[in-house]
Structure formats: structure tokens, C-alpha cells
Amino acid sequence: MISETQKVHPEELHIGGVSARALAEKYGTPLYVMDEEAIRQRMREFKYAMGKSSLATDVLYASKAFLTLAMVKIIQEEDLSLDVVSGGELYTALAAGFDPSRIYFHGNNKSPEELEYALASGVGTIIVDNEDEVERMESLWTPSNGPQSIILRVNPGIEAHTHEYISTTKNDSKFGLSIFQEETLLLLQRLQEDPRFSLQGIHCHIGSQIFEKSSFFAAAEEMLQYVAKLYSQGVVIRTLNLGGGFGVRYVEGDEPVSPEDFLPELLKIVENRCQELGIPPLKILIEPGRAIVANAGTTLYRVGGTKTTFGGKNYVFVDGSMADHIRTVLYGAEYEAVLAERMTELPEETYTITGKACESGDILVREARLPKPRKGEILAILSTGAYHYSMASNYNRLPKPAVVMVREGKSRLVVKRETYEDLIRQDVEEEYEA
Numbered sequence: 088m089i090s091e092t093q094k095v096h097p098e099e100l101h102i103g104g105v106s107a108r109a110l111a112e113k114y115g116t117p118l119y120v121m122d123e124e125a126i127r128q129r130m131r132e133f134k135y136a137m138g139k140s141s142l143a144t145d146v147l148y149a150s151k152a153f154l155t156l157a158m159v160k161i162i163q164e165e166d167l168s169l170d171v172v173s174g175g176e177l178y179t180a181l182a183a184g185f186d187p188s189r190i191y192f193h194g195n196n197k198s199p200e201e202l203e204y205a206l207a208s209g210v211g212t213i214i215v216d217n218e219d220e221v222e223r224m225e226s227l228w229t230p231s232n233g234p235q236s237i238i239l240r241v242n243p244g245i246e247a248h249t250h251e252y253i254s255t256t257k258n259d260s261k262f263g264l265s266i267f268q269e270e271t272l273l274l275l276q277r278l279q280e281d282p283r284f285s286l287q288g289i290h291c292h293i294g295s296q297i298f299e300k301s302s303f304f305a306a307a308e309e310m311l312q313y314v315a316k317l318y319s320q321g322v323v324i325r326t327l328n329l330g331g332g333f334g335v336r337y338v339e340g341d342e343p344v345s346p347e348d349f350l351p352e353l354l355k356i357v358e359n360r361c362q363e364l365g366i367p368p369l370k371i372l373i374e375p376g377r378a379i380v381a382n383a384g385t386t387l388y389r390v391g392g393t394k395t396t397f398g399g400k401n402y403v404f405v406d407g408s409m410a411d412h413i414r415t416v417l418y419g420a421e422y423e424a425v426l427a428e429r430m431t432e433l434p435e436e437t438y439t440i441t442g443k444a445c446e447s448g449d450i451l452v453r454e455a456r457l458p459k460p461r462k463g464e465i466l467a468i469l470s471t472g473a474y475h476y477s478m479a480s481n482y483n484r485l486p487k488p489a490v491v492m493v494r495e496g497k498s499r500l501v502v503k504r505e506t507y508e509d510l511i512r513q514d515v516e517e518e519y520e521a
């Protein structure tokens with residue numbers, strides 16, 4: 088989103104009306120900057136697009152993309168539900184006062200402690216992954232929990248085009264149970280008959296950063312046919328959760344689907360197919376994560392210097408690393424970078440942006456076209472709002488950056504920068520004990 092301030096000062100990067108330079112000076116670098124208005128805008132787009140259908144719908148924000156206490160408050164204010172995948176995400180949501188009945192608890196190997204925590208907290212829906220998990224829940228359930236709403240995660244065997252590590256419904260995926268296995272039907276029948284549970288429906292998530300509408304349509308079609316089959320076997324499905332995975336634009340050439348156009352089309356297909364297959368209208372859930380926050384985020388770094396190798400490769404060194412920006416190393420992801428105070432200067436060279444981590448593979452941006460970076464100036468990597476802060480590590484004992492939100496020309500700190508003391512806070516010096 089290009090703000091008005093950006094239009095007035097095109098040479099200087101502004102985020103939410105605040106200059107990158109002012110943010111770097113106030114909070115230091117590396118710094119994750121989240122544009123609150125952009126996050127809210129995306130949430131509204133998704134809700135509006137889903138609300139156009141005559142089917143009942145809900146949008147669940149996938150916390151794994153980016154979650155802090157401040158973010159939870161935004162989700163609550165924008166009236167979205169929440170998908171959590173661990174005790175830690177659940178704790179964060181509850182600590183911020185999120186309504187537990189609107190939480191969906193995911194995960195392929197929830198521990199007994201996590202399940203107990205979810206049951207005791209009144210989590211609205213548990214998305215069950217497998218039979219072991221059902222057994223764990225059976226043993227933990229107490230009458231005071233009441234019938235626990237559940238959804239079973241299934242795998243419709245769709246091979247969506249994305250990176251192998253973020254594709255989730257190939258036939259050998261670790262997530263969910265295949266709709267092509269008899270055991271899945273038997274488990275659903277068992278869950279439906281068990282008074283401790285209230286079986287709501289089934290879930291699938293075909294992967295992340297997906298651009299083709301056809302992959303989502305194919306998944307919906309498989310799932311609807313499966314719902315029809317389940318009905319014929321006496322299993323009543325009321326809710327169909329189609330997951331997240333909506334791609335975003337990181338670099339030129341990325342062409343994501345727009346929720347406003349795509350979701351009503353998807354829902355119309357679902358509605359028509361329900362009629363054709365003789366299925367009562369379903370409640371449809373989606374779980375966008377990346378599509379809500381990716382483009383709202385920018386990471387600010389300071390340039391330490393440049394180096395041209397004997398082999399002729401140009402590096403620019405920044406004060407962050409793969410520890411705060413892992414997606415390039417992990418998935419070969421691509422990003423755009425700019426020199427925050429020289430936005431309008433023409434690029435001179437191609438640079439590899441690298442950081443401080445003691446790894447040759449410590450690459451943040453493989454090929455960035457930039458004017459020659461100067462020591463001490465601010466370099467910004469764009470569209471880092473999803474899976475950056477949430478996947479950050481302390482490799483090389485690097486403290487994690489602070490996170491700030493910006494809105495209407497103002498900024499607020501939402502996560503403090505880690506200190507060296509934070510790095511040793513959990514270390515203990517115990518003697519060996521027998």
C-alpha cells in the first residue's frame with residue numbers, strides 16, 4: 088500500500104506514514120515493522136469476500152504467520168476467529184483475552200498437556216489429525232468439558248504447485264488422514280457416535296503460497312465428493328474447513344488470487360455442488376495467514392558494508408541474518424529490497440544481501456538491484472510480515488529484533504528487542520545428579 092506520505096516523499100520509504108529512518112533511529116535495527124492498517128484492511132477484505140455468500144462462513148486467522156498480544160487484539164477487534172497450532176499460540180491468544188470459543192486448535196501431534204490445556208480453556212474446536220490424538224483426547228476428557236467440538240483433518244491428495252516443504256496434501260504428507268483410506272471413514276463414524284465429542288466436519292489445507300485457483304477448486308471438489316460419500320455412510324458433516332494457503336506477491340511476476348474475486352467464486356461453486364450432490368448447505372471456513380500479514384511487514388536493517396569477491400560477486404552486509412529472515416534459505420524465497428532513503432535512485436549493481444550469521448548460506452536476498460549501498464544507511468526488505476518474526480531464531484546467540492506497529496503516522500512497540508540478558512535467561516548451572 089503506498090501511503091500519502093510516501094507519495095509526498097517518494098525518495099524516502101514510509102510505512103504507515105512513518106519514515107523508515109525515524110523508525111530505525113527510534114527503535115534500532117534490525118526491526119520488524121508491521122503496518123496495522125494494511126493488516127486490518129486485508130482482514131476486512133477476506134471477511135467481506137466470504138460474507139457475500141449465502142452460506143454460513145468464518146475467517147480464521149492462522150496465528151503461525153505472525154502472533155503477538157497486540158496482533159491478537161487486532162484479530163479480535165476485526166471479528167475473525169483464530170487458528171492456533173501449539174500450546175504457546177493458545178497461551179498468547181488467551182493471555183490477550185481472545186474468546187476461547189472462537190479458537191480452532193490444530194497440530195499433527197498435540198501433546199497430552201496441550202490437549203488438556205485446550206479442553207480446560209474451553210477451546211471452541213479441536214482439529215484432530217489422527218487416531219492417536221483421538222485416543223489421547225478420550226483419555227483426557229472429563230464430563231465438565233462437555234461434548235468437545237471437533238473437526239477431522241483429512242488429505243484430499245491434491246498436489247498444489249508450491250515449495251515441497253509447504254505443500255501439505257500430497258498422498259505421503261504427514262498431515263491428516265487420507266480420504267482414500269477406509270480407516271478415515273471408520274474413525275469419522277466412531278467420532279460421530281462418541282458422546283464426548285461433537286463432530287462438526289472435516290478440514291483440508293493444500294499448502295502455502297499457492298497462486299492457482301484451480302488447486303483450491305480441485306480441493307473443494309474432492310472434499311465435497313467426500314462429504315457426499317460420508318452422508319451416504321451416515322456421517323453428518325456440517326462444516327467444511329478449506330484451510331489457508333492463499334499466495335501473496337513477494338516479487339514482480341508473482342500473481343496471487345485476489346480474495347474479493349476468488350472467494351465468492353469458490354463459495355458459489357461450493358453452494359452449487361452441494362445442491363447437485365444432495366448435501367445440506369455447509370458452513371465454510373478458511374484459514375489465511377500469509378495473505379493477511381505478509382505484505383504488511385517490512386524489515387529494516389543497517390548496512391555494515393559491501394564486498395566484491397575475487398570471483399566478482401557483490402555482497403552487501405546487513406546487521407540481521409537468516410536468524411530473523413529464514414525463508415530465503417529454507418524455501419529459496421525471493422524478496423524485493425530497497426535503500427530506504429534513496430528509493431528513487433537508479434540501481435547500479437546486483438547485490439546479494441547477507442547477514443551476520445556464521446553460515447555461507449546466510450542469504451536474505453539472492454539478487455537485489457540497488458544503488459551502491461553506503462555504510463550505515465538503512466536497507467529495507469519488503470513483504471516480511473509472514474513467517475519472519477514467527478520463525479526467528481537465536482542462532483549465533485543473536486537477539487531477536489523488536490517488532491513495531493505503525494498506523495496513521497505513529498508507531499508503537501509491540502515486542503521488545505531481545506537483550507543479551509534475555510539470551511541467558513533460561514540457562515542454568517546445575518551439578519550432575521544421579
Ligand SMILES: Cc1ncc(COP(=O)(O)O)c(C=O)c1O
Nearest residue numbers: 149292295331332374375376377
Ligand atoms: C492448517 C493450516 N492452516 C492455515 C495455514 C496458513 O497458511 P497460509 O499462511 O499460507 O495462509 C497453514 C500453513 O500453511 C496450515 O498448515
Ligand SMILES: N[C@@H](CCCC[NH3+])C(=O)O
Nearest residue numbers: 253255295296414473474
Ligand atoms: N512457514 C511457511 C509456511 C507455513 C507452512 C505451515 N503449514 C512459510 O514461510 O512459507
